[in-house]
Amino acid sequence: MLRLGHGLLGLTQDTAGLAPSTRVVIAGRPARVPDAPLNPPIVPASSFIAGGALEYAREDAPSTHALESAISDLEGGRTLVFSSGMAAANSVLDQVPIGGIVVAPDPCYTGVSARLTELHAAGRLQVRRVDITDTTAVAAACQGAALLWLESPTNPLLEVADLPACIAAGSKAGAKTLVDNTFATPLLQQPLTMGADYVLHSVTKALSGHSDLLMGAIVCRSDEDAHTVQTRRVLLGAAPSAFDCYLALRGLRTLVVRMDRACATAALLAERLGAHPAITRLRYPGFGAMLAIELADSTAADALCANTRIWVHATSLGGVESLLERRRRWPLESARVPEQLVRLSVGIEDAADLWSDLRQALPT
DSSP states (O other): OOOOOOGGGTOOOOOTTOOHHHHHHHTTOOOOOTTOOSSOOOOOOSBOOTTSSOOBTTTOOHHHHHHHHHHHHHHTSEEEEESSHHHHHHHHHTTSOTTOEEEEESSOOHHHHHHHHHHHHTTSOEEEEEOTTOHHHHHHHTTTOSEEEEESSOTTTOOOOOHHHHHHHHHHTTOEEEEEOTTTHHHHOOGGGGTOSEEEEETTTTTTOSSOOOOEEEEESSHHHHHHHHHHHHHHTOOOOHHHHHHHHHHHTTHHHHHHHHHHHHHHHHHHHHTOTTOSEEEOOSSSSEEEEEOSSHHHHHHHHHSOSSSEEOSOOOSSSOEEEEGGGSTTSOTTSOTTEEEEEOOSSOHHHHHHHHHHHSOO
């Protein structure tokens, strides 16, 4: 049995008119009745007694409901959570008809890019790669397309699309539109309000914020699309665990304070890095907690990553800890990404400490 909605936990909080910093704390809570738990309980069950709305955890489980309700409240759609960001991404790619055209940024997140390349090579679909900063080119590529896949800012070049114009162009051409909102989060932009059909999140990143789980989410503008995405989750076997849903919701509660801190620090670091003589190019879109720098060559970039004390040389992003990495160390990374580019994910540590650590590791 497939179902949409979150009635089992009594998730009835009215958040209309409240600020995001309030909504992210109160959304997805159990009903306020005597002796009710303040937080939704973890329900580690694979099967449920017959006769009710639940049957089997791969199809539906109460542990997803509170998290989905809270993300929905922030993004303004209907949310389905998945066992990973790539599982969420594939739930939408799986809907493209055989031979259908997908328009996607060049470059975009390596996992999605590799999957698109694989599907294109197999003849499962056709991929048109575009510079998403060129709205005219995006609109032209959408002719005859089934899906327009957008990132803004892009990963890892931090390029910014004119999202309303690109979404409108995709919709006018008859394509479904998806925006990967992992970098910006719903605090900085809400693509469904711009007309997008889907929003994708790697919940692994900023939404959960603690680098301790894998999870993805698709937020749908229509109930019909949400039902289709939920069906793909069932048939692809991509349900998340009860404990991971608990961790993700606990992390989500602090999203606003984490992002406020990280964004303020990122702006400060961008100003200082942009003036440093070792930096040949700064990539910073003017908002968010992500930036990228280019050094003289890959050797200098690797040396920076190897010589920080606070910044951690690791992949991923959006956690409380600050991470950096040279993206071209990954064989699947796009050739458009410079060898000397280092991506920085700003965490919540002291801004002065983060700057001091970078400065001592940069070439003089």
